[in-house]
Amino acid sequence: MDRRTTPLGIISATPGVVWPALPDAPGAALLAILFQLEQSQWWPAERLELAQRRQLSALLAHARDRVPFYRDRLPRGWPDSADAKAWEAAWRSLPVLRREEIQAADDSEAMLADALPPGHGEYREVFTSGSTGRPIRGVRSQLWELVWSAFTIRDHLWHRRDLTGTLAVIRESGAGKAAYPQGDMQRGWGFSSAGVFETGRLASLNVATPVEQQLEWLVRQDPDYVLSHPSILARLATASRDAGLRLPRLRQAMTIAETLRPDARQAIEAAWNVTVADVYSTREAGYLALQCPDHPHYHVQSEGLRVEVVGEDGQACVPGETGRVLVTPLHNLAMPLIRYDIGDAAEVGPPCPCGRGLPVLTRILGRRQNMLRLPGGERRWPLLSSGDLAGLMEAVPPMRQYRIAQKALDHLHVALAVARPPTAEEEAAVIAWARRKFGAGFRVTIEAMAELPRSAAGKFEDFVCEVPEGG
Ligand SMILES: [Zn+2]
Numbered sequence: 001m002d003r004r005t006t007p008l009g010i011i012s013a014t015p016g017v018v019w020p021a022l023p024d025a026p027g028a029a030l031l032a033i034l035f036q037l038e039q040s041q042w043w044p045a046e047r048l049e050l051a052q053r054r055q056l057s058a059l060l061a062h063a064r065d066r067v068p069f070y071r072d073r074l075p076r077g078w079p080d081s082a083d084a085k086a087w088e089a090a091w092r093s094l095p096v097l098r099r100e101e102i103q104a105a106d107d108s109e110a111m112l113a114d115a116l117p118p119g120h121g122e123y124r125e126v127f128t129s130g131s132t133g134r135p136i137r138g139v140r141s142q143l144w145e146l147v148w149s150a151f152t153i154r155d156h157l158w159h160r161r162d163l164t165g166t167l168a169v170i171r172e173s174g175a176g177k178a179a180y181p182q183g184d185m186q187r188g189w190g191f192s193s194a195g196v197f198e199t200g201r202l203a204s205l206n207v208a209t210p211v212e213q214q215l216e217w218l219v220r221q222d223p224d225y226v227l228s229h230p231s232i233l234a235r236l237a238t239a240s241r242d243a244g245l246r247l248p249r250l251r252q253a254m255t256i257a258e259t260l261r262p263d264a265r266q267a268i269e270a271a272w273n274v275t276v277a278d279v280y281s282t283r284e285a286g287y288l289a290l291q292c293p294d295h296p297h298y299h300v301q302s303e304g305l306r307v308e309v310v311g312e313d314g315q316a317c318v319p320g321e322t323g324r325v326l327v328t329p330l331h332n333l334a335m336p337l338i339r340y341d342i343g344d345a346a347e348v349g350p351p352c353p354c355g356r357g358l359p360v361l362t363r364i365l366g367r368r369q370n371m372l373r374l375p376g377g378e379r380r381w382p383l384l385s386s387g388d389l390a391g392l393m394e395a396v397p398p399m400r401q402y403r404i405a406q407k408a409l410d411h412l413h414v415a416l417a418v419a420r421p422p423t424a425e426e427e428a429a430v431i432a433w434a435r436r437k438f439g440a441g442f443r444v445t446i447e448a449m450a451e452l453p454r455s456a457a458g459k460f461e462d463f464v465c466e467v468p469e470g471g
Contacts, residue, residue: 008163009198026146027196033150034157040303045357048302053081055330056091056306062117063336068110070336096314096326097340102136111335116141123334126283138284139335147331149192151287151301156193158293159252159277163193165224166201166249170214170232171256178204180213183221200224207232210451211400215239219247227254230278231462234264235400237271250274256281258461259366263389265296280364282342285327289361297349299358305329307359308339309348319350322365345371366461372438373467375409382463388437395429396422401452404434406465407445412438415447422448 010031012021023031040048057078063070073095079086105111112123121142156163167189178184183206189199203221205214207229214236218226226233226247233253240247253268253276260278268276280289280298288307289298300307308326309317317323325344329337349360371379382404393399401417412434416422422430431444 008157010196011198023196029146030149030153030196033147034153037150037154037303038157041299041356041358043357045351045359048357049084050081052302052306052330053084053087056328057081057087059328059330059333059336060338062113062333063338066113066115066333067336068108068114069105070338074338092314094339097338099136099341099343102337102340106137112139113334113336116333119143120333121145136284140332141334144286144329144332144334147304148286151290151304152192153197154301155277155279155287155290158290160293161225161252163189163197163199165251166203166221167199168203168205168218168221168223168226170205170207170209170218170226170228172204172206173208174206175208176206178206180205180209180217183217211235211239215243215245219245222249223247224249224251225254226250227256229258230255230260230264230268231258231401233276234267237268241271247272252277254279259364259370280346280361282327282344285329285337285340285342288325288327289364292352292354292356292360294354295352297352298361298364299352299356300361302358304331307361309346309361317348319348319360322347322363370461370463371465372406372463373409373465374439375441382438391433391436392430395433396426402462403452404463406463406467409467410441410443411445412442413445413447415449415452417450417452418448422446 010021010023011027012018013024013027014022022028040051043051060074060078064074064076075090079090081087102111116123124140124142124145126138126140127136172178172184184204186202186204189202193199203223205217209217214232218236218240228236233255237253250272252274253272255264255268255276255278260276265276265278268274278291278298279287281287285305287301287304289300291297292299306328308328309321309323310326311317311321311323322345325342325346326339327337327342328339345365346361347363347365349362351357352360370382372382373379392402396416396418398419399416400419403415405413405415407413414430414434416430427446430446434444435442
């Protein structure tokens with residue numbers, strides 16, 4: 001489809017006016033942000049950075065005046081945002097915010113602003129479950145939710161989606177919600193788009209549904225778009241190819257919530273003959289990066305947040321380097337997070353040939369929790385190549401899924417979803433494989449089951465380190 005003919009209907013809220021549509025005040029504010037995002041994506045990097053510094057200066061002033069946690073943490077005087085060198089030096093001297101600090105401060109509500117400026121609306125509360133540890137509370141303003149909606153729509157615009165189509169979503173993780181065989185059905189794609197844009201049908205299914213039933217449900221929905229975690233879509237794509245089933249209307253697969261590995265992307269694209277568009281977002285911070293419309297890498301959403309990727313020494317990474325992700329949402333004045341270490345790692349890329357000035361991330365490596373810990377204290381990414389996986393597949397009976405957990409510095413536990421229990425020889429082959437891949441010093445235990453469990457949030461990680469910090 002030609003991008004100029006992509007339908008994007010706007011709903012009029014003004015009696016007597018059908019076209020051009022006049023939305024209500026929140027709808028008009030959403031369109032005002034989107035109008036600017038359409039321009040700013042093409043700005044050169046320097047112009048984006050200057051505009052971002054101006055917004056960050058406003059955020060910092062508010063945080064120091066209104067949020068007890070930041071009263072003594074942020075300096076009083078701050079360089080002019082036009083003086084890039086002085087401003088950035090002051091920024092880099094700000095301490096990194098850690099998850100434990102938020103939890104401690106939140107016990108006394110010290111992270112919350114005592115008041116919001118006019119126009120920011122009310123406080124809204126969310127909890128991030130996370131795969132391990134204690135949940136953290138996030139509080140946002142209604143204005144932040146509006147900005148969040150704008151980036152949701154930007155993702156649709158970038159990928160030229162027809163919003164009047166059917167969107168099938170497998171992400172609901174609440175027990176008993178959106179249960180098979182019916183799932184859940186609603187008109188409109190959700191609150192970010194439904195009020196302003198004409199949208200089609202939204203069909204929803206629980207992530208805990210077994211794959212055969214997911215597939216039967218999906219074929220029945222006959223969707224234009226499907227959205228789920230990469231691990232779920234990869235298994236569905238393989239199952240649908242094996243069963244010779246087709247999704248004739250499907251135009252694109254959208255992935256969220258977990259790291260999209262190249263092998264998962266290939267499996268989905270090959271089985272359904274559609275492209276995959278990935279999103280990098282977190283519940284605490286919103287959209288960090290969206291996949292470029294023309295390339296498989298990601299653009300940082302600089303109009304909504306500042307993303308820093310820093311090495312172990314705290315210095316900014318250059319293209320080709322991987323580091324920790326620090327994030328500062330620009331518009332959440334209810335509970336400002338300034339240089340928050342969200343626990344993920346990412347690889348920085350060079351400027352994108354598409355012409356957008358938004359910074360590039362080549363790979364999202366997910367949680368540091370997914371790094372292998374070595375006895376000396378070092379960490380490394382246990383990246384499993386397709387050759388590694390082929391080795392594992394040879395070692396065991398027909399395997400649907402695997403999950404490796406590091407239980408102690410010298411102990412790896414391999415959980416396998418297999419059709420039948422492995423023999424003693426097969427177990428020995430898995431142990432040998434794990435020692436070749438991760439190190440000869442590891443004790444390896446094996447557990448076989450029919451289906452692997454997911455985290456409370458419905459996520460699936462193929463490698464998780466469960467060794468406590470300092471343990
Ligand atoms: Zn690009």
